[in-house]
Every structure is written in C-alpha cells, then in structure tokens.
Amino acid sequence: MKRLLAIALTSLVLTSAAAVAKDKTPPSLPKGTQVGVVNLLDAEVMHYHAARQTINSYVKIQAVNWNVDEMLLTALQAQPAASDLALTPVAPSDALLRSRESCFVNAPLAKGLPKNCSAGLVELASSANVSYLIVMAPGLNNADHADGGPRLETSSMLRGWGFVTHEFSGAKDKPNLFCEVELMLIAITPDGAALRVREWGGSYNYQWQTYTVPPDPKVFPPDQLEQLQPLFATILGRQAKDFVEQVHIE
Numbered sequence: 001m002k003r004l005l006a007i008a009l010t011s012l013v014l015t016s017a018a019a020v021a022k023d024k025t026p027p028s029l030p031k032g033t034q035v036g037v038v039n040l041l042d043a044e045v046m047h048y049h050a051a052r053q054t055i056n057s058y059v060k061i062q063a064v065n066w067n068v069d070e071m072l073l074t075a076l077q078a079q080p081a082a083s084d085l086a087l088t089p090v091a092p093s094d095a096l097l098r099s100r101e102s103c104f105v106n107a108p109l110a111k112g113l114p115k116n117c118s119a120g121l122v123e124l125a126s127s128a129n130v131s132y133l134i135v136m137a138p139g140l141n142n143a144d145h146a147d148g149g150p151r152l153e154t155s156s157m158l159r160g161w162g163f164v165t166h167e168f169s170g171a172k173d174k175p176n177l178f179c180e181v182e183l184m185l186i187a188i189t190p191d192g193a194a195l196r197v198r199e200w201g202g203s204y205n206y207q208w209q210t211y212t213v214p215p216d217p218k219v220f221p222p223d224q225l226e227q228l229q230p231l232f233a234t235i236l237g238r239q240a241k242d243f244v245e246q247v248h249i250e
Contacts, residue, residue: 027185027196028248029085029132036090036130037076039069040100040137041181045225046162049217056167059157060218066229072136075233075240082240084249090128095120104137105159108144109182109198118192125188133186133193139200141180146202161232163208165217174207177228179235183243199243204235 029035047060073089076082096103103117125133138160139145158164163175179201187196210227214220 026246026248027187028250030250031084032086033132034086034088034130035132035134035185036125036128037073037087038090038092038096038124038133038135039072040092040097040104040135041068041072041160042138043068044160045228046158046160047218047220048158048162048164049167050164051167058218062220062225064225064229065222066232071233071236072240075236076134076244078237079241079244081244081247081249087134088128088130090124090130090133093120093124093127096124100137104135104182105139106144109139109184109195110144110146110200113184113186113193113195115192121186121193122188125186125193131188133188135182135184135186137182137184139180139182139202141178141202145180145182145200161228161235163228174209174211177206177208177231177235178202179204179232179239181236181239183239185243185247197243197246199239199246201235201239204238206231206235 042063043066044061044063047062049058049060051057069089073087076087099117099120103114103120107114107117121133121135125131140156141158142156158178159180161177161179161181163177165175166173181201183197183199183201184195185197187194208228208231212224214224
C-alpha cells in the first residue's frame with residue numbers, strides 16, 4: 001500500500017493558479033508573532049457523481065478517520081517563512097462552529113469577511129491571547145469564493161474536500177479531486193476582525209491515479225478512501241505554501 005501511495009503522489013496531475021490576486025503590499029507580521037490556527041473543516045470526503053442525465057447525479061458524504069487539525073498545522077509548519085511565527089492550535093468555540101455556514105461556507109469571502117462575523121473571531125482570539133488567526137474552512141464551488149466563478153462545471157454544492165466521478169468515463173479515466181477550502185489570515189484590529197490574506201483551494205486540480213471502481217459506487221470502502229489522505233495532504237501543502245507566501249515576516 002505504501003508503494004501504491006508513493007506512486008500516486010508522484011503521478012499527481014496539478015494545475016495551479018492564484019485564487020486571489022496577490023496584494024501589492026502584503027501584510028507584515030513581526031518575527032515571533034503568535035498566530036492561532038483554527039480548523040473548521042470536518043474529517044469527511046464528498047463524492048459527486050455526474051450522471052448522463054442530471055436527475056441521476058448524486059452527492060454522497062463519507063466520514064474519514066483523518067486528523068485534519070494536524071494536517072493543517074503540519075502543512076503550515078512545513079513552510080520556511082512560517083518557522084518565524086509561533087503557530088498555536090486553537091480549538092474553535094461553539095459560537096464559531098455555529099456560525100460556520102453563515103460566516104464562511106455561504107459568505108462572499110471573495111469580497112471580504114462579513115462584518116457581523118467579527119465578534120466570534122475577536123472573542124476566540126482574545127481567549128487564545130493572539131492578535132492573528134489562521135482559519136481553514138469549507139467553501140462552496142461558486143463565485144462567492146472563486147474569483148471568476150466556479151472551477152468545476154458540475155455543482156455549486158461542492159464543498160470541502162472530495163472527488164468527482166462520471167457515468168460516461170472510460171475504464172482508464174481517473175476522478176478529479178477538488179479542494180473547495182478557504183485558508184484565511186484574520187487580524188484582530190480596533191475595528192474588529194479583518195481578513196488580510198485568503199487562499200482559495202478551488203484552483204488546485206489533481207487526479208486520483210490509484211482509483212478503482214468499488215463494488216458499490218455509492219459507498220467507498222474505508223481503506224480505499226484512505227488512499228486520498230496523502231493526496232489531500234499534498235494539496236493542502238501547496239495551498240499553505242501559496243498562502244504563506246502572501247505574508248511578509250519582518
């Protein structure tokens with residue numbers, strides 16, 4: 001299995017584009033700044049199946065046994081520039097979890113953080129004694145998150161991590177993985193929480209090279225879904241790299 005996963009990683013197909021135009025004056029953080037790292041992404045994978053007739057298409061969500069908090073922290077710590085920051089895991093508050101849909105998933109983050117979402121972030125940062133938060137949250141495959149509109153011509157319901165299969169695919173065709181995930185640097189200012197950096201994951205396009213059709217196409221065995229963990233860790237690593245590169249460490 002390890003050899004199989006290694007082959008899959010080296011066989012990944014990647015196309016990448018900046019999810020957000022880079023700011024000409026990137027935010028500056030002093031060396032050693034304490035930054036809270038918050039994960040709002042559930043340990044689950046979404047499977048979207050595109051049938052020949054739209055009425056027969058379906059979406060399935062399956063839980064996976066992945067430590068997503070650890071995946072996020074590892075991806076950030078692997079970036080050389082991040083070594084000059086004090087990254088600290090912070091558990092999301094109940095209030096922030098309750099506001100996940102309205103403040104992140106359904107929010108037009110391409111235009112900025114909604115003002116009514118500030119209070120929960122300020123409270124969480126205060127409890128963690130930090131002035132900056134890195135937040136990872138699921139988003140939707142639509143123009144509110146992806147500049148220029150959705151990347152996949154499938155469904156605006158796609159969110160988080162997942163893959164797309166097609167009824168009309170050939171035996172050698174491999175499903176595309178998608179990463180409808182936001183990485184955000186949020187600063188706590190006298191005026192409240194402000195979105196300083198955003199890296200949208202929807203522009204990363206990989207294929208599941210070791211994919212084989214399961215006995216029941218609607219329910220994937222847990223061991224088969226485990227093949228995806230290192231692949232999404234790789235995607236997250238690339239997203240974290242592009243994210244951190246937008247921040248200047250003094």
